[in-house]
Amino acid sequence: AIWMTQSPSLLSASTGDRVTISCRMSQGISSYLAWYQQKPGKAPELLIYAASTLQSGVPSRFSGSGSGTDFTLTISCLQSEDFATYYCQQYYSFPPTFGQGTKVEIK
Amino acid sequence: QVQLVESGGGVVQPGGSLRLSCAASGFTFSSYGMHWVRQAPGKGLEWVAFIRYDGSNKYYADSVKGRFTISRDNSKNTLYLQMNSLRAEDTAVYYCAKDARAVAGMNTFDIWGQGTMVTVSS
Numbered sequence: 001a002i003w004m005t006q007s008p009s010l011l012s013a014s015t016g017d018r019v020t021i022s023c024r025m026s027q028g029i030s031s032y033l034a035w036y037q038q039k040p041g042k043a044p045e046l047l048i049y050a051a052s053t054l055q056s057g058v059p060s061r062f063s064g065s066g067s068g069t070d071f072t073l074t075i076s077c078l079q080s081e082d083f084a085t086y087y088c089q090q091y092y093s094f095p096p097t098f099g100q101g102t103k104v105e106i107k
Numbered sequence: 108q109v110q111l112v113e114s115g116g117g118v119v120q121p122g123g124s125l126r127l128s129c130a131a132s133g134f135t136f137s138s139y140g141m142h143w144v145r146q147a148p149g150k151g152l153e154w155v156a157f158i159r160y161d162g163s164n165k166y167y168a169d170s171v172k173g174r175f176t177i178s179r180d181n182s183k184n185t186l187y188l189q190m191n192s193l194r195a196e197d198t199a200v201y202y203c204a205k206d207a208r209a210v211a212g213m214n215t216f217d218i219w220g221q222g223t224m225v226t227v228s229s
């Protein structure tokens with residue numbers, strides 16, 4: 001199985017900040033990477049797939065970049081509704097696997 | 108409105124069985140592969156199982172292989188997960204999730220249910 005390391009595990013930020021979350025893969029996955037947002041008590045929601053393609057309805061302040069083994073999720077101007085936990089997920093090979101998550105909390 | 112609604116969770120003793128259901132609406136269920144993903148309390152996401160749009164192929168995580176069975180009834184727009192020989196480590200919220208791409212699939216999850224809690228405890 002392909003494993004990933006997400007960093008940081010916890011990120012403290014303020015509304016209006018630019019934040020970046022990293023996801024590093026144990027082997028190259030081309031651009032077969034997705035990002036999800038999960039709020040407490042709710043199901044995850046797909047934000048980005050193919051490393052950089054925004055899912056329909058997702059605000060443009062979210063962006064993704066990277067290929068191969070190193071990927072980044074960026075939130076350009078953090079809003080109150082963005083405080084949540086974010087997961088990366090590879091779908092290059094079976095089984096699909098998730099990162100351990102990054103919690104974005106209010107500073 | 109695209110929607111997935113899980114049911115069937117509950118408390119079961121170790122070694123017991125449970126069957127989860129996931130009712131789909133608002134999309135052509137028979138054209139999409141479907142997944143189960145679980146989340147233990149306070150933990151991250153773990154993919155559990157996948158079934159192709161026509162039920163022809165099924166895949167499982169090593170942690171549940173031989174104990175869990177995924178199935179679907181396209182005439183009822185419903186996905187199932189039969190869970191046998193349950194262990195304490197199976198305790199989690201179980202989500203059904205729709206594959207983001209029809210037919211061929213891409214193993215990303217664009218629609219999720221609200222989840223159903225399974226607790227394995229004596």
